Amino acid sequence: MAYSEKVVEHYENPRNVGSLDKNDPNVGTGLVGAPACGDVMKLQIRVSDAGIIEDARFKTFGCGSAIASSSLATEWIKGMTLEQASAIQNTALVEELNLPPVKIHCSVLAEDAIKSAIADYRSKREKIAAIQK
């Protein structure tokens, strides 16, 4: 299969590979996919008190398109509000990376990873708020 230049570029130079402290109250972690299906993405965000995504990190088990999708996702969401990041659609990733139809599930997984990280962050904050009350 021939890869688009952008997929190859992200594969060769992935942005934001790594991990944030998952116990940090300002960090939200999303872990989506399944090893048996051939792709697992972990995407993490650190959110400022003002609700801005200050930092994002990913680790991905998957094909080049899955790595590129998660790399691009972390790049995009840095600096966004949670609402803006929640609004990212997989189709935007498909378009930017020129993913062929057989690789669309990679972009869906990246969208899920963003939403899952945001949901994790929000549930953490709710728990903290509940304790503080």
Added chain:
Amino acid sequence: MSASIQIPIYMDNNATTRVDPRVVEAMIPYFTEDYGNAASRSHAFGWAAEQAVEKARDEVAAIIGASGKEIVWTSGATESDNLAIKGIAHFYRDRGNHIITANNEHKAVLDACKRLEKEGFEVTYLTVQRDGRVDPQALAAAMTDKTILVSVMLANNEIGVINDCRAIGEIVKARGAMFHIDAVQGVGKIPFNVDECKADLVSLSAHKMYGPKGVGALYVRRKPRVRLTPMVDGGGHERGMRSGTLNVPLIVGFGKACVIAQEEMAEEAKRTFALRERLRLGIEARLTDTYINGSMEHRLPGNLNMSFAYIEGESLLMGLKDVAVSSGSACTSASLEPSYVLRAMGVEEELAHSSIRFGIGRFNTEAEVDYVIDLVVSKVERLREMSPLYEMVKEGIDIKSIHWAPH
């Protein structure tokens, strides 16, 4: 590291092989000088072509211990497999309707059997053992009075695992069924003899043994005589079993490839085995969590099929772009399912997704193997650093304990 390496490196010799220059040389005159139709009986062009075809027939027969009269030319192994399986099923259907094969056979065999199922035949797909081999006792147990054909491969195309065709042949013939062997991956690399295996039909292909693509053969036993219903009707070529004008240059090339393979087999097997072991040991010395798929004891000398835990095969192939190898990962196929050959022997899906097949052949060198070891090790390490699974394992988390959501 040697400076003599040429990039990209071809290490996918189970898929196809480079045509040996000696084979090309033998073929050339039959394009431009002796270009007659081998079926033309009335002039010298035809006689020269026919003579070349008959010489090649003997050469191909010799490598499997057969007579030239038992060789039917085809377009390749897919046609040979189809002709053997459908041809026998259709000719002997009044004797029974049961066929036995294995679940890790080539698609040409499996899909031919599936077609016959639609016509009312019953097919048993034996589950191979954990090492990828057919269990002869399981085969014996599956045979019935209705069994007319058993089709088992000599060596598997993905994992290189060699079946015990002698033991299988004994069982099949004791029950009076026909025995077909898809011997494409083994012939030319390991000794094989149709009588020792009691084979009735054997599929062969030129391009897996340094011959040209587009030509194959089906061995059809003469004593006792094996008959089959042809798929292609026409001029009655090839004893009526496969009509069509013979492709003389390709057939000549196939014959030459067999002569070379037979002469050099012992030495070549030793050399490719040494290179394969150098590759395996070189990788295993530097990486943890690698797994060999299939028996190491009963395996083609040049084949290595290895899974690299925690990384996905296609992403590794992307990193190995200077090396031609293949992966059992789903992502390399359109189906999104990982290799059915690996699944057939019980390899877990995540390891099937992580598999790479290396096929070392006649033209590979030690310097190439060393280059591939370095490249594989560095790319696997890089991808593991990027893998959430590897991170979890290092943290002591059992990946299997996690409730993953299939997607």
